């Protein structure tokens with residue numbers, strides 16, 4: 001049996017060159033970057049090299065990169081940090097219905113603290129209409145936060161147009177680009193982005209490290225109090241091995257991006273075409289072309305995502321689903337609901353996300369086992385109409 005990992009949107013394997021770059025900082029290079037002696041200065045220099053590497057990936061300046069514990073903290077810092085800093089100026093925030101929980105739940109917490117939040121809807125492909133953003137802006141709006149590319153359905157949002165509208169109205173624009181970074185080219189200058197979240201473990205770096213890009217001159221408050229690390233925006237002794245690993249991962253992503261993206265797009269389209277042509281009663285979720293290179297998300301009618309995941313696991317395939325059990329609540333994924341799927345169809349969803357180490361043989365293997373698994377589950381399912389069983 002083959003083992004095929006197809007859950008790169010959940011996490012990725014550390015790139016061998018990333019691991020190699022980190023090891024010295026877990027062994028003898030032990031200095032605290034705030035210390036004055038040589039191993040401290042060496043650690044400080046390594047952190048600054050990583051800062052420049054991360055900045056280069058998104059065309060930012062090194063001093064605009066704040067290291068955090070991951071994408072979740074970067075999202076929290078962006079939303080809460082700006083809301084706290086600008087609460088005297090206005091108390092209205094605009095985001096979307098398809099954000100990651102790190103943004104969605106932070107926005108909900110800000111609502112409990114007296115802010116007003118507008119959640120923009122999306123069309124059936126998961127796209128946000130820029131006209132709706134224009135209409136939602138009020139003199140009270142201080143911030144817009146829109147996911148760059150969705151982690152479940154892969155749809156890439158019209159970030160250039162959305163950020164331009166925010167800029168025209170003098171409103172800060174944040175994007176959760178955790179899934180987009182390293183997969184599609186991003187230039188924060190060209191796109192007028194003020195704040196951007198990214199995460200190490202989604203780009204073949206280590207877990208527990210990420211960064212927030214904060215445009216120069218931005219008024220933002222820290223979430224925590226402590227030392228003066230990260231321009232006082234993120235106090236605490238730096239996670240030096242993690243930061244070094246993230247820097248290396250960012251450098252590799254910048255160099256390899258065109259090749260990675262072409263490889264993934266080809267595999268993705270082969271997978272999508274293969275599934276749609278070999279299985280009946282299936283739909284592709286997310287936009288057909290404006291989607292992340294490695295993302296495929298399907299809904300299979302009459303079956304449950306969890307049973308599908310278990311059967312795939314027995315066949316050596318790691319995947320994920322937006323069905324209720326896997327979303328950790330009674331309701332299926334808020335993203336699948338937002339694109340208008342019924343509960344039944346959302347429950348039968350399957351997300352397959354490809355990565356740099358996948359090849360055509362992996363996809364062929366999936367295409368060789370999936371139709372039988374779906375057929376078997378449908379034959380057992382009480383949801384299947386008699387004529388389809």
Ligand SMILES: *Cc1c(COP(=O)(O)O)cnc(C)c1O
Nearest residue numbers: 070071072100102151178179199
């Ligand atoms: C994974 C992910 C996050 C959270 O990042 P962590 O580093 O795991 O905290 C946030 N947003 C999106 C879109 C993600 O895919």
